[in-house]
Amino acid sequence: MAAHRRFQAGSLIYEQDTRIHQLHIITRGLVKLYHLMANGERQIIGFLGPGDLLGGIKRKDNAFCSAMAVTEVEACSFDRPRFTEFVHAHPDLCVTLLVVASDEIEALYEHSILLARKKATERVAAFLMAFAARWPSVDEEADSEAMIMRMAIPRSDIADYLGLTNETISRVLARLKQEGLIEFRGPKTIVLKNIPALTYLAGIEEHPRPRMALGL
Amino acid sequence: MAAHRRFQAGSLIYEQDTRIHQLHIITRGLVKLYHLMANGERQIIGFLGPGDLLGGIKRKDNAFCSAMAVTEVEACSFDRPRFTEFVHAHPDLCVTLLVVASDEIEALYEHSILLARKKATERVAAFLMAFAARWPSVDEEADSEAMIMRMAIPRSDIADYLGLTNETISRVLARLKQEGLIEFRGPKTIVLKNIPALTYLAGIEEHPRPRMALGL
DNA sequence: CGGGATGTTGAGGCAAGTCAATCTAAGTGG
DNA sequence: CCACTTAGATTGACTTGCCTCAACATCCCG
Numbered sequence: 001m002a003a004h005r006r007f008q009a010g011s012l013i014y015e016q017d018t019r020i021h022q023l024h025i026i027t028r029g030l031v032k033l034y035h036l037m038a039n040g041e042r043q044i045i046g047f048l049g050p051g052d053l054l055g056g057i058k059r060k061d062n063a064f065c066s067a068m069a070v071t072e073v074e075a076c077s078f079d080r081p082r083f084t085e086f087v088h089a090h091p092d093l094c095v096t097l098l099v100v101a102s103d104e105i106e107a108l109y110e111h112s113i114l115l116a117r118k119k120a121t122e123r124v125a126a127f128l129m130a131f132a133a134r135w136p137s138v139d140e141e142a143d144s145e146a147m148i149m150r151m152a153i154p155r156s157d158i159a160d161y162l163g164l165t166n167e168t169i170s171r172v173l174a175r176l177k178q179e180g181l182i183e184f185r186g187p188k189t190i191v192l193k194n195i196p197a198l199t200y201l202a203g204i205e206e207h208p209r210p211r212m213a214l215g216l
Numbered sequence: 217m218a219a220h221r222r223f224q225a226g227s228l229i230y231e232q233d234t235r236i237h238q239l240h241i242i243t244r245g246l247v248k249l250y251h252l253m254a255n256g257e258r259q260i261i262g263f264l265g266p267g268d269l270l271g272g273i274k275r276k277d278n279a280f281c282s283a284m285a286v287t288e289v290e291a292c293s294f295d296r297p298r299f300t301e302f303v304h305a306h307p308d309l310c311v312t313l314l315v316v317a318s319d320e321i322e323a324l325y326e327h328s329i330l331l332a333r334k335k336a337t338e339r340v341a342a343f344l345m346a347f348a349a350r351w352p353s354v355d356e357e358a359d360s361e362a363m364i365m366r367m368a369i370p371r372s373d374i375a376d377y378l379g380l381t382n383e384t385i386s387r388v389l390a391r392l393k394q395e396g397l398i399e400f401r402g403p404k405t406i407v408l409k410n411i412p413a414l415t416y417l418a419g420i421e422e423h424p425r426p427r428m429a430l431g432l
Numbered sequence: 433c434g435g436g437a438t439g440t441t442g443a444g445g446c447a448a449g450t451c452a453a454t455c456t457a458a459g460t461g462g
Numbered sequence: 463c464c465a466c467t468t469a470g471a472t473t474g475a476c477t478t479g480c481c482t483c484a485a486c487a488t489c490c491c492g
Contacts, residue, residue, distance in 0.1 A: 035329060043329045058318040064325055076369060087314075091307035098310060100305075101317035102274040105432055108324040109280055113251060113259045115331040116379030120448070155471065163332030168448060170472050186457075187471060203254060216321055294457060336480070371439065381481060386440050403489075 001086075005077045014055060016066040022077045023055040023125040026099040029073030030135070030152050033065040033215045034160065041168050045151075045215075046111075052213040055080075057087070057097060071152045072211060104214045115163045118203065122171045123162040126202035128182070133191060133208060147192040148185070155187075217301075221293045221417070223285040230271060230428075233281040238293045239271040245289030246368050247402065249281040249431045260377040262327075263369075267349050268429040271296075273313060280432060284390060287368045300362070320430045321351075334419065339378040339389045342418035344398070349424055351432045364401070365407040 005024070007013055014020050016036060031048040045065050046208075048054055054067055054075070055132075061080075087094050114123055117185040129147070135152040151158075164170070177181045181198055183191040192198060221240070223229055230236050232252060247264040261281050264270055270283060270291070277296075294302075304308050344365070353366040367374075371382040377429055378385070389406075392398045397414055401408040408414060 035325065037329065037333065038421065041333050043332050045325050045328060056316070056318060058322065059315050064322050067439060081278050087299060088307065088311060091310060093305065094310040094314060095304060098273050098314050098317060099275050101314060101321065102272060102432060104321055105279050105317065106274065107326065108321065108328065109251065109261050109432070112261060112324065112328060112331060113253065115328060116259050117253065117257050154469090166471075167450085167473085171448090174472075188457095205254065214321070216318060216325070266450075275462090382439075383441085383482085384480060387480095 001084060002076050002078050005075050007073040007075070009069055009072050011069050013021065013067040013069060014063050015071070016063055018063060019053050019061045020063050021080060021082050022207060023053070023057075023080055024077045025076050026050055026052050027074045027076055030069050030070040031067055031073055031215070032153070033067050034159060039172070042160050044157060046213065047131075047161070048213055048215050052215065054215045056216050057101070058216050066079050067215065070157070070164035084105075100212050100214050103211045107208075107211070107213070120162075120164055120172050121175070122201060122203050123164065124158070124169060124176070124200045126204060127158060127162055128192060129195070129198055129202050129204065130188070130208065134210075145195060147161055147195065149192060150154050150188050151190060217298060218292050219429065220302070221291050223289040225285055225288050227285050229283040229285060229289070230279050232279055235277045236271050236277060236279050237296060239269070239273075239299050240291035240293045241267050242266055242270060243258060243290045243292055244288040247283055247289055247431070248286050248369070249283050251281050258376050259379070260373055261426055262429065263347075264429055264431050268431065271422050271430045272427060273274050273300075273317070274432050283431065288374070314431050319427045323424075323427070323429070336378075336380055336384050336388050337391070338419050339380065340374070340385060340392070341387050341414045342420060343374060343378055344408060345411070345414055345418050345420065346424065350426070354393055357411070361411055363411065365406050365408060367404050367406060390415070 005022075007029075011031075012023075013024065013031065026048055027050055029049070031052075031054060033054075035043050035045060037043070047070070048067075055063075087097065088188040112133045114126055116128065131151070132147055136147070137152075150158065155169045158164075161168045168180075173182065176198075177184065178198050181192075181194045183193055185191065221238075223245075223248050228238065229247065230238075233419075242264055245265070247270060249264065249270075250325040251261060252258050253259070263286070264283075271279075301311065330342055334342065340389055344381065347367070348363055352363070353368075357421045371385045374380075375385045392414075393400065397408075397417075399409055399412045401407065
């Protein structure tokens with residue numbers, strides 16, 4: 001029923017406005033979901049990683065977003081009709097998926113607030129904390145509370161996710177570095193030196209519990 | 217199992233960070249869902265009307281948003297534990313709810329794009345069209361393609377929903393009026409005179425099909 | 433017919449966007 | 463292994479759309 005699939009970095013898993021044939025449970029790597037607008041602008045809707053469910057449960061067959069592998073990705077893939085069948089046959093699974101979906105809705109509420117009301121600095125801080133919490137890519141620094149984080153994604157992806165531009169991301173990161181909250185080991189590796197301060201900047205009321213994310 | 221309830225305009229149905237006891241299917245009126253931030257800013261997450269499901273299906277018992285009746289509201293209300301039981305016992309209902317939830321997620325994707333990328337004019341145009349489509353409050357104008365719309369909500373609610381300020385809403389509406397796309401019959405009643413132009417301004421790719429919305 | 437809530441309009445400021453010029457890092461082929 | 467190449471990142475100067483603050487107008491309800 002399920003097949004193991006592999007996508008190389010940069011490859012499209014499915015494309016906006018085309019039919020989705022499969023549903024994937026990601027086992028390795030990072031996926032970005034994005035939507036292209038008529039004018040060519042791109043909005044990144046979310047990122048998915050190991051344990052997350054992609055290409056979901058929806059009425060329409062056509063994708064609202066494109067899904068692209070950021071790093072190399074491995075997934076366990078199901079044909080949609082067979083999965084739908086399976087869900088119908090297993091009520092408990094269906095209830096579980098409903099809870100996952102409601103968690104996703106709540107996460108989107110929070111992201112709406114970020115996009116609608118937060119300033120660039122707050123957005124970037126929130127992103128760093130959320131990313132670190134969800135994908136603790138590299139281990140903690142030996143001596144301190146710091147955390148070393150490998151960012152697979154380029155600045156422009158962060159920008160398109162946060163509703164900013166890559167220039168603004170650069171400037172904000174530069175300022176955070178200057179203030180001693182973060183540090184670089186090359187542009188893709190960031191050391192979070194002062195996590196409480198970043199959390200405060202992010203304006204986070206509550207620490208996000210780990211959850212299974214869901215992408216359509 | 218279910219009880220008919222009535223909420224007067226302006227009353228809280230439930231409050232952010234408090235326990236939700238009931239779940240409501242709205243039968244009349246308009247509800248707004250909003251979240252207050254630490255600094256006192258308010259973001260309106262969505263509006264719900266007849267047929268929509270409020271106070272839902274979620275892991276946590278605590279509400280992320282407050283829900284407030286905008287107009288007088290009538291609803292069919294269920295105790296949460298009993299509803300959960302009922303869902304477990306009726307797999308088909310569960311599948312239906314899953315589809316509703318996925319529609320909601322897709323709608324939130326679109327709203328994220330609006331908040332992240334659209335300009336004030338586009339946001340307002342999109343809001344007018346969406347509001348008119350979802351709650352065709354008053355009939356079409358006899359002679360033309362125009363549509364008369366009664367807006368129960370104040371400018372500040374539109375602003376907080378679109379991530380703008382009430383001043384900006386006023387200015388944009390003034391400009392749309394000046395350009396002949398809309399017209400006023402008092403500040404709460406708007407005539408949509410040129411729907412194609414508004415749709416174009418909104419940058420909508422696809423007309424939203426009617427759907428059941430869901431609020432947490 | 434007041435008076436508070438809501439809506440409109442104007443002037444000025446600022447955060448982030450835009451455009452453009454480097455700078456750097458990570459490959460790539462000789 | 464090193465020069466070359468190119469995509470990505472940074473930094474600076476300038477612009478702009480929306481916010482802020484403030485004054486005024488209008489609506490609605492007793």
